[in-house]
Amino acid sequence: MRQDLRWRVGFIFIITIFLGLIISPIGAGFFKTDPIRLGLDLKGGVELLLSPDYRLGTNILNKLGDALTAKVTQASIAAPQVVPLGVMDGDRYDGLKLTFASASDAQRAMNLNAFPEHYQFNQFGESKNFNFTPVVKGNVIELKVLEDARDFPEDALDRSKAIIEHRISEAASGMAEADVRLDGKGRLNVQLPGLKTLQQARDIIVATGRLTFRINDQIVLDGTDMSDVRVSYEAGKGYVINFTFKDEGAKQLEKITTENVGKQMAVYLDESMLMNPVIQDPIPGGSGVITLGSAAKDEVEKDALLMKSGALPVSLRVVESTQVAPTLGKEIVKQSILAAIIGVVAVIIFMLLFYSLPGLLADGALIVFVILFLGVLALFRGVLTLPGIAGFILTVGMAVDANVIIFERIKDEIRNGKRVRPAIHSGFDRALIAIIDSNVTTLIAAVVLFFFGTGPVQGFAITLSLGVLISMFTAIFVTRTFLEWKVDHDPDRYAKYFGAKEVTIE
Incomplete structure (x- = not known):
């Protein structure tokens, strides 16, 4: 085997095994990534559309x-x-x-x-x-x-989004697929796959975040009287959090810090620990500083935001709600998977019947395409939705279409008198422009759908774009590698598989 073929086959083997492991249960645990995450329409759950509550x-x-x-x-x-x-x-x-x-x-x-x-x-x-x-x-x-009477700040919804995401992440491990996003119209779209009731969603989202300070797992102070939290930079200490208590909270803080010098006083939002600083000295007057060592500015600002805005900075109301029953979601999953399997199997049979050995190699490339598609989706924590499955099935057809174009070009070259190896090179070169043209056109359409669509339409656009890019890779690189590897030793014996009656030497 030629050296370049060895490298290409090895590369395909490595990335296929790597991404295949990621989507397997064993690989998901090893790489600390979730397997394919299912969207609301497949898993069942709750979707809420929230807007500022001006009542x-x-x-x-x-x-x-x-x-x-x-x-x-x-x-x-x-x-x-x-x-x-x-x-x-x-x-x-x-x-x-x-x-x-x-x-x-x-x-x-x-x-x-x-x-x-x-x-x-x-x-x-x-x-x-x-x-x-x-x-x-x-x-x-x-x-x-x-x-609302409170004159909401401009970043109120951004802050609300951060707080809701934090609450969801701590609420239950089963909601890893939750998605919170701004819809561009001053509203928040919250999707909670796996949640069974609307009331559960309301409890998570509208619950008032409680800030507490704990020593030895005992609450010694809460954030009720906290009046100010801000981030500053101090030489030798890095970014620090300055906080201020007022009234009774200031008196309690002085008493607690005086009695517990040298102990750790953890800061909690709800039941999630934000930080665990050590009390260095008593804090009189209610104003103190939390030093976080070499923590990055973004991390410190996030912690300060959660301390300052444990409660939502803007009241939110549910303007739309959708609930998909888990049983309905499971049924859709079964039907969708069945449709995808039927589509892939039908394509495999078609290629095998019409193109024999080249079709078999193209089927191998198609299997690589499926593994790469699902692996990349899992690697980047993508969410698979029903429209996403439709986009996946569509790109399977596009991948096969590219192979059909390539094989027909190779047939033409062999019928015109070329031997198999140069015919493969010429066939791919001639098919390349047509393949790129059709796929780029599809990508442009997908980009338009993503930027001007919402929700399910965007999910379809994302999976379509991913599928198009991977199908181009498998058709142009993987299929070509498989063909050249197969005909490497005795290319002329494979001419008949491309429809040639006899081989003519130029």
């Missing part, structure tokens, strides 16, 4: 109702009946509904500007801003809240 709790609505009623009565208008607007969901409502004695009273109240679109009042020493849409319906005025 208000009853405590704030009561204060607001009292303030608005006072304005109305000062103008000698009979006090309206004030009730929350909409249906209660988690102690939150859409706004206020004020019912007046008559339509004229309601109109007078509107004319007096008693219900401005922007309203502000102080609560707990903080200024709260409300935006409303007042609507008059006879003797009723409805005030619907447009924005």
Whole structure:
């Protein structure tokens, strides 16, 4: 065997074995990667679409109702009946509904500007801003809240995404396939494969994160009175976390650190330990510094974010929810796998019947394609969905199409009088442009689908792109290597397998 063929065959063998091990149970444990991860539509589970919850709790609505009623009565208008607007969901409502004695009273109240679109009042020493849409319906005025009172920061959804991902990762090992992403419309899409009920999803997502400080696994302090957390750089210490407690929390911190110098005080978010620093000195006044050694800036900032924003920085509401039963997911998996197997087997039989020995070698390349596709998907922690399986089956057909083009070109070269070895070289060279052209066109379409599609469409685009790239590799490199390896010693004896009646020497 030629030296270059040895290298090529060895390369194909190594990557096939490597990726094959990754998708096997033994290899998955050894390489510390999950096998093929199944998406929501295959495994079953819950999908939630979340948006910022601009509704208000009853405590704030009561204060607001009292303030608005006072304005109305000062103008000698009979006090309206004030009730929350909409249906209660988690102690939150859409706004206020004020019912007046008559339509004229309601109109007078509107004319007096008693219900401005922007309203502000102080609560707990903080200024709260409300935006409303007042609507008059006879003797009723409805005030619907447009924005939350807390004036959400611009990065509120990014921070919420990080916190939700953290909670999901700690909630259960069975949710490794969970996916949280921003949809570009100010909403969060959360997919939780394997989860059985919507309530489980709500409990994980809307639960308030609790920050605690523990010594010897005993909670000695919580983050209720923590007022500030920030990252700074100190010479000789690297990036550190500066934190401040106020009021009772500051007193407790001083007492605890005074009594436990030299001990470790772990910082937990829910039941996940963020860090475990040693108390070096008592901390009077409530302000301290956590030194994390050589930790990278990104890691320190992430820990500081979780300490500062253990609770979600923005209230979220479920605007859409989808639940796929595990039994339905299992049935879809069976049908999808069966469809994929039938497709691959049908292609293998077709190539074997129509192209004999070259078809058998192409079938070998197709098996390599399947292993590489699944292995790369597992290696990069991709999620296989139902549209993804459709994309995979489509690329199987494209891989075979490339081989058909190549074999027909080789046949043409042999019929024109070339011997097998130069015919193989010429056949691949002639087929290369057509193969690249068709595959690049498909890749362009897949890229467009990815950037302009959402959810399942993007999943289809990703698997289609991956399949196209791998099918080009197997058709152009693997199939060619197999053919050249087979005809290396006695090429002319294989001419008949390409449809040649006899061999003519140029």
